[in-house]
Amino acid sequence: MEYNFDTITDRSHTFAAKYDLAAKRNKPLDAISLWVADMDFPTAPCVQQALAERAQHGIFGYSRPDERYYHAVITWFRERHHFEAREEWIVNTPGVVFAIAAAIRAFTKEGDAVLIQKPVYYPFFNVIADLNRRVVNNPLCFTNGHYEIDFADFEEKIRAEQVKLFVLCSPHNPGGRVWKRNELEEIERICRKHGVLVVSDEIHCDITFEGNTHTVYATLSEEAAQHTIVCTSPSKTFNLAGLQFSNIIIPNEKLREAFQHEIDCTGYDEPSLMGLVAATAAYKDGGAWFDQVKDYIHENILFTERYVAAHCPRIRVHRPEGSYLVWLDFHAFTELSDMEISKRVLNKAKVWLDYGLMFGKEGEKFQRINVATPRAILEKALERICTEFNGK
Numbered sequence: 001m002e003y004n005f006d007t008i009t010d011r012s013h014t015f016a017a018k019y020d021l022a023a024k025r026n027k028p029l030d031a032i033s034l035w036v037a038d039m040d041f042p043t044a045p046c047v048q049q050a051l052a053e054r055a056q057h058g059i060f061g062y063s064r065p066d067e068r069y070y071h072a073v074i075t076w077f078r079e080r081h082h083f084e085a086r087e088e089w090i091v092n093t094p095g096v097v098f099a100i101a102a103a104i105r106a107f108t109k110e111g112d113a114v115l116i117q118k119p120v121y122y123p124f125f126n127v128i129a130d131l132n133r134r135v136v137n138n139p140l141c142f143t144n145g146h147y148e149i150d151f152a153d154f155e156e157k158i159r160a161e162q163v164k165l166f167v168l169c170s171p172h173n174p175g176g177r178v179w180k181r182n183e184l185e186e187i188e189r190i191c192r193k194h195g196v197l198v199v200s201d202e203i204h205c206d207i208t209f210e211g212n213t214h215t216v217y218a219t220l221s222e223e224a225a226q227h228t229i230v231c232t233s234p235s236k237t238f239n240l241a242g243l244q245f246s247n248i249i250i251p252n253e254k255l256r257e258a259f260q261h262e263i264d265c266t267g268y269d270e271p272s273l274m275g276l277v278a279a280t281a282a283y284k285d286g287g288a289w290f291d292q293v294k295d296y297i298h299e300n301i302l303f304t305e306r307y308v309a310a311h312c313p314r315i316r317v318h319r320p321e322g323s324y325l326v327w328l329d330f331h332a333f334t335e336l337s338d339m340e341i342s343k344r345v346l347n348k349a350k351v352w353l354d355y356g357l358m359f360g361k362e363g364e365k366f367q368r369i370n371v372a373t374p375r376a377i378l379e380k381a382l383e384r385i386c387t388e389f390n391g392k
Contacts (some may be wrong), residue, residue, distance in 0.1 A: 003289055005041050005296040008374050015242075022352070031352040032381040037173070037325060039239040039372035043278070044289035047238060050281035051274060063273040065092065072283035073247050077232075080206060083216040089251050091260055092271040094244040096203050096231040097123045100167060103199045103229050104131050106262035107255075113161040117149065118360030121173045121201070125360070128167075136161045139362050140175060145318045145329075147175040149183060155190045166191060168200045171207070171214060174327055174359055174368045176320025178212040181220070188217070188224045197255075198228040203246075204323040206237040206290065209298050212321040218251055225251040229259065236323075237290055238282040239372075245275025293372075297324045300371040300378055307379065312386035324372035328353075330365045333389070338364045349388040351381045 011019045018036045022029050042048065070087040077083040093099040100123075104114060110132040116124045117138050125135045138154045140147040157163065168187065171178045179187075191198050200217040208214050218225040233246035250256040282290075304326055305317045316329035330341045342355040345367055356363030371378055 001288065003045075003292050005293060006374050006376065008377060009040065009042060011040065027352050028347060028350050031346060031350045032377060032384065033352045034370045034373060034378075034381055035352050035354045035368075037236065037323075037370055038241050039293070039324070040374060040377065041239060041293060041372065043239045044282060044286035046285035046289070047240070047278045047281045050277050054274065054277045060273055062270045063276055064270060065090075065276055068284075069276060069280045072280050076283040076287075077216070077249075081214060081216050081219070083219050085249050086251075089249050089256065091248045091250060091256065091263065092276075093246045093248055093263065094268065094272065094275075095235070095241075096201055096233055096246050096248075097127060099229070099231050099246060099248045100124070100199055100201065101127045101131065102262045102266070103197075103259060104128060104133060104165060106258045107197050108133055108164045112165070113163045115154075115157060115161075115163045115166040115196070117169065117172075119174060119356065119363035119366070120169050120359055122358050122360075124167050124169070124201075134161070136163055137360070139360075140172075140177075142362070145316065147172065147177045149187070151186055151190065154187070155194070158190065158194045158196055163194070163196055165197045165199060168198055168217065170200055170202050170217065171204045171320075171322030173204060173323055174325050174354070174356075174363070174366070176318065176323055176325065176327060178208050178214055178321040181215045184215055184217060184220055188220050192223055192227060196227075198224075199231065200228055201231045203231065203233050203236050205232060207294060207297070207324060208322040209294075209301070210321070214322065218249065227252070227255075229255065234279045234282045238278070238286055240275070240278050240282065243275035243278050244272045245279050247279070297372050300324075300373070300375060301326060303375060303378065304369070304371055304382060307382045308386060311383070312390045315386070315389060324370060326369050326371050327356075328367040328369055328385075330367065330389075333365070341365060342367070344388055345385060349384040351384050 018033045074085050113134045113136045114128045115136045117140050128135045138157050141150050205214045217228050218230050230249040235241040308315050308317050314332040318327040354368040356366030
């Protein structure tokens with residue numbers, strides 16, 4: 001079956017954070033919203049059908065996963081990522097950030113150091129600080145449009161700051177890196193040497209391009225599997241973020257019990273019924289839809305490169321190896337400050353993006369654009385940006 005991703009769906013007045021929060025957040029009401037990381041495509045038909053059938057059933061009581069869910073998620077990760085998970089390893093949470101916060105509470109105490117790699121998804125450092133832990137940064141090295149890890153600094157920060165836990169973003173948001181196996185192996189070696197627990201946010205793991213292969217951290221070795229919490233979710237893959245459902249995979253029994261205890265302490269018990277229904281249908285029958293939407297997103301990335309190169313070459317487009325988030329580089333505009341660039345994108349070009357400094361000072365003069373949208377919307381947004389900055 002061929003799916004049509006060019007159709008524009010009106011998301012206004014649907015409780016959509018991407019569209020309905022503009023006034024509350026003092027954004028122009030006529031701005032094109034390409035900031036938050038969800039898609040502007042209806043999810044897979046198999047998911048819509050499963051949800052409709054459950055809605056027609058009419059009873060929305062307490063629910064638990066059963067063998068249908070476990071078989072679907074285990075099969076997906078086996079076939080897509082060569083990861084042989086087990087039913088008992090899987091813990092459900094409302095989201096990945098929820099899981100990261102639970103892990104930080106479970107395995108560190110106030111004042112402990114938690115390592116991240118900026119520029120990185122801003123809830124990482126926000127939740128660490130909110131939990132009164134110390135944020136330790138191993139900045140990624142940006143060279144010729146490509147992010148690399150400074151492993152010497154990585155190990156020195158762990159040693160000097162007595163880091164207890166490292167939050168890995170894999171694939172990386174916003175940098176778009178799909179970490180190579182040898183890079184992850186070096187992370188694993190250092191963390192094992194110093195007794196650092198790895199919480200691996202792999203929410204974008206399915207969305208990789210052009211021969212870049214995602215490696216699940218727990219597949220590196222048995223030792224790696226025993227000191228990691230792998231955070232996954234169907235939310236990015238199938239556009240299900242609002243259904244509040246994630247698969248947190250923890251092979252180590254003691255870690256899993258401690259993590260589950262922390263979840264229990266929050267009062268969270270049964271997962272979202274509709275999230276469970278959607279995840280089961282998506283992982284079981286949504287593969288063909290996902291393969292096609294990923295191809296469409298890849299074409300949108302290439303379209304973004306071509307359009308910007310033709311209409312405003314001073315803006316540099318850094319092609320992501322994974323995710324549908326593209327890093328736009330405004331460093332050539334030396335005459336403009338980061339704040340001036342951000343204000344012009346939002347208030348003059350009328351495009352609402354996530355500005356780079358949200359991800360740390362390392363994101364200065366970048367803008368993150370979400371290209372998981374019909375091409376006509378993307379083209380209009382790029383036209384506005386390029387017209388505003390062309391020749392200036």
